[in-house]
Amino acid sequence: MKRRRLYERAAAVIFALLLWQAASMILGQQLLLVSPVRVLLRLGALWLEPGFWQTLWFSFLRIEGGFFLGLFLGALLAVISSRSHLIETLLWPFLVAVKSVPVASFIIISLIWLSASGLSVFISFLMVFPIVYFNVLQGMKSTDGRMLQMAEIFQMPWRRQLFYIYLPQVRPFLFSACSTALGISWKAGIAAEVIGIPDGSIGERLYEAKVYLSTADLFAWTIVIVLLSVLFEKVFMKFMKWGFARLEKL
Known part of the structure; x- marks a missing residue:
């Protein structure tokens, strides 16, 4: 099959x-x-150009750094919000604003506060955070009440409840959140680089391709972005499955 x-x-x-x-x-x-043949030829030539790998590394580190920051804080605050209605209420207006305001507006506003080189980290984080937060919070809230009552009767410590009751329940929600957030982090991060134009970034190369009307370069760099995004998503999701499998054996 x-x-x-x-x-x-x-x-x-x-x-x-x-x-x-x-x-x-x-x-x-x-x-x-441009024809796909010319794009593939240009793509092959890009790998040999000086600075190509540095450009990939520059954008990769910042975009994935924002993703991991959003993943960590989103999951952490979702767990806290599931235990505290006050925290959930206080976070609600900020999260609704992040979900509603266009990405381009956030990018332009953020340029007032941040340098161009750090912009993609912040924008990537901003897009990932609410996705992870709402999914994990939903998973925490949908936990079987009977299991929680049993844990309370047997006075199970919170740490053990988290590992043996909440984590299995949250797992599908977290997997769905990460799968969605990984793609969005790249879209938003590259958009931030195209607008902010930090030196040595993929966004700068896309901007230069547009300015010099190099359509082959534009398509070639787009393919590079897609490949990076898809490959990292595959590796990360496999790592997550392995991590959860290890936790279940504890």
């Missing part, structure tokens, strides 16, 4: 590339729609 699904997805990718190539040939304007 897995092999068949892999073949189907590969066929879908090939079909999309053929459509792209056909559209590029029909249009006949490489500036408007």
Whole structure:
């Protein structure tokens, strides 16, 4: 079944590339729609350019740093809010504002307070935090009340309740939150770099490609972003599954 699904997805990718190539040939304007062949050739050349890996590392560290910060604080405050209605109420207006205000507005406002190099960390954190918070809080609140009553009767310590009652309940909510937040952190982080234009970032390279009308570079860097995002998500989600499996054996 897995092999068949892999073949189907590969066929879908090939079909999309053929459509792209056909559209590029029909249009006949490489500036408007560059062919996938030229994009792949440019992508291969990018790997050999000086500074390419430094650019990847610059953006990767900041965007994923914001993701991990949002994951940690979102989960921590969700656990605290599940135990304290006051904390949940105090956090509510800030979280609603973060969910409602457009990302571009946050980026421009944040440029008043932060340097361009630190902007993607903050914006990535800001997008991840409410996703993790609300999902973990929902998981905590949906815990079986009978299990909690049993834990109270047997005077189970809070730490053991967290590991053996809450964590199994929160797990699907946390997995869903991380899967969504990882993609959004990259979208928001790169958008912040394109607007803030920090030196040595992927956002700067995208901005330069737009200024110099280098469509092949624009598509090539976009593919790099997609590959980075997807690969890190796969690795991180596998690590999370391994971590939860280890916790269940304790």
